[in-house]
Amino acid sequence: MKKFSVRDLSIRYSDDNESLRKINIEIEANAITVLFGPAGGGKSTFLRVLNRLNDLADVKTMTGEVLFNGVNILDPKLDVIDLRRKIGMVFSRPVPLPLSIYENVAYGLIMAGERNKKKLDSAVEAALRQAVLWDEVYDRLSDSGFAISGGQQQRLCLARVLALEPEVIMLDEPTSALDPVSTAKIESLLTELKEKYTIILAPHNVQQAARMADYAAFFLMGELVEFANGKDMFLMPKDKRSQDYITGRFG
Amino acid sequence: MSSLNEPRRKTRIVEGLGFSLLRLVTLVTVLPILGLVAYIIFMGAPSFSWQFLTAAPSNGMREGGILPAIIGTLYLTLGTALFSVPLGVAAGIYIAEYAQDNRLTRLIRIAIINLAGIPSVVYGLFGLGLFVLFLKFGTSILAASLTLSIMTLPVIISTTEEALRSVPNSFRVVSTSLGATRWQTIWKVILPQGLPGIITGIILGLERAAGETAPILFTGATFFLPELPTSVMDSTMALPYHIFVISTQIPGMPIKIQYGTVLVLLIFVLGMNLVATIIRSRARAKRQW
């Protein structure tokens, strides 16, 4: 099943910094789709279109179509709040909100209007367990979200997204600020989570891309150069540019 | 090496002299401030007594206490806070979180800069024209508080804006990505983080309002009042105006009472300053980002 169908998506920022040109891609449900390529290629921009986080940025023009479950999410009349609850996002640096661990995880639900303490409690516990963080923090849920290590913080950010029971989880270089052990934890977690969720990952290096990809999309300077399933992409890339990048000739 | 030494030594001497000069200038600037405060404490403290703080002036101000002036200043400060805090904080939120970079926003900024620069006595004229005469509030606590509020507004707006801008943008992005609306993000995350800065700004703004004389001269302050004001439509005594009165209008005023009154105002104002400083440094120490 296709979660997203993107057709001819082009976007320009007012400061002409990063932009996307005519992106066409289909994103499969219950799989990990990896977006990779050198910095500034448009991966983050693309992710921020999918949950309309781009609304916060200074976008000059945006054309094309992004269908999410068959509905065009670029429609200005769309309820973006609801969309963002269905499409969670984890960022490159762990950013706990300046709240307690508990409040961090419950944040999305509370913002959505959930007041029932019991429901919140069980949702928080479930999310923390799913993010394999429960055992490390269950006895200090009221501590600040900043009081735990970087790796734990990033799993907290993941739990925060999971608590909303989204359909899609997007991760923008989620392990770039983490040590190898924490990175491995997050990676194995993602492999488990794809049973339930659609995962879109912008890894911070080619190795991670190759390890994680069910599908892989190579972004270069605002263009989608090649899109294929993971094995094909990393074993026999068709495009010369993807090949050069994967083999380390540039990037 | 020795050939290099001569000019080197000269520049060293110049530097030493220069730094000494700067130190001297700073000292000359700073010492009088401390001297002033110490002198007022020294001269004013002896007149402090329960009666001085809780009695009304008698015998043409030459005896008794200054209670009506203290209460009046409290009322005016409170009244000012009532109007200027909600309005100023909301305006600060607007500029920091909602306003886009366009002509309207630039106009708002210019307006705020102007409000901050208008001489206090001109605020007095404006208050007289609008509140006292046009809206027929008369010379009253209400008219004076409103006048002081508008004067205080730019301080509160600018400090609120600054406090909110210092909150990292990543919090806004994350909160939005979790499905929070803009207001939810502001209310739950941004505002609590900016709060110490905002409170500091509020206190500094009110501190200025509490010490001002010119804006209340023709809008609400009165020379002498045997009883405390009972309604916001009453005029009131106030510490700053009282100081003006007893130091220029009343011959043979006992010096002790004069300094005592000045000391009370100074404690009031610098006390607020101290609270603001404490809040600010505490928040800075506690900050996690």
Add this chain to the structure above:
Amino acid sequence: MKENRMAPKKQIGDTVITSIIKVCGYSSILFVGLILVFLLKEGLPALKDVPITSLFSIRWYPIEGLFGILPLIFGTLLVTISATLIALPFGLGTAIFISEVAPRWIKEILKPIVEILAGIPSVVLGFIGILVIVPFFRKFLDLPTGLTAFTGAVLLGLIAIPTIVSVAEDALNTVPPGYRQAGLALGATRWQTIWGVTVPAAKTGILTAVMLGIGRALGETMAVMMVTGNAPVLPSGLNAIFEPVRTMTATIASEMGEVATGSQHYQVLFLIGILLFLLSLVINITASAVSTKQRKRAERILS
């Protein structure tokens, strides 16, 4: 559309709050407008009722219908300019010392002290002026009275100093550390770096500080009124600085309480208010235009 099924109540509350905040955001424009309107409403009739020749004469003697505002403008200029000249070396020197020379712990002591000065109400400074500074100057400078323009200028200088210090110090602090390191790396002493690199780099910020300091001095009322002697006369010579004067602000403050609403005298006092409003407008807009221009240029260079 399926996604739209819940447009929750919360978002309606959100819209309401957002509109309230917007209205508050615009309020500053409203207030500046209101201030201007009411000053004009009360003050403009003066131009009709009082002959222009009278307004620009050199006698201010309202009881006889003489409303010459020149002595008042002169008084304001004299006191403001002298105050600025007094405040500049001390304000800038202190700012440079705090920002460039002082070790951290001294900085932490100095800044609150300057803030204390900023917090002292002007009526308190006026009071000390009357009781301490005025008699001192009379004796020390051997004058018939200590209530002079000079006394006012000293107090006003004191009042302008915190503004100058804090704005100038901010300007110096925003000079990137790399500039200083570059200066030092070229073998310049710290002293040479301060005057050759840091201060020039913060030039416009310092200019803004000076402008705002002038604005502060220009608008000050109580302290000036209490110590300048309140004599609305044009100067007789160079000695004017050691003679009593009367500023525009002091005139409004001391006379507005005694005039009949709507009288010519009343209108002229408002007219003086309009002049003060316009003066502060020019000063503040210039100051902010200077600093914005600088910021824009810095952004261009750094990006």
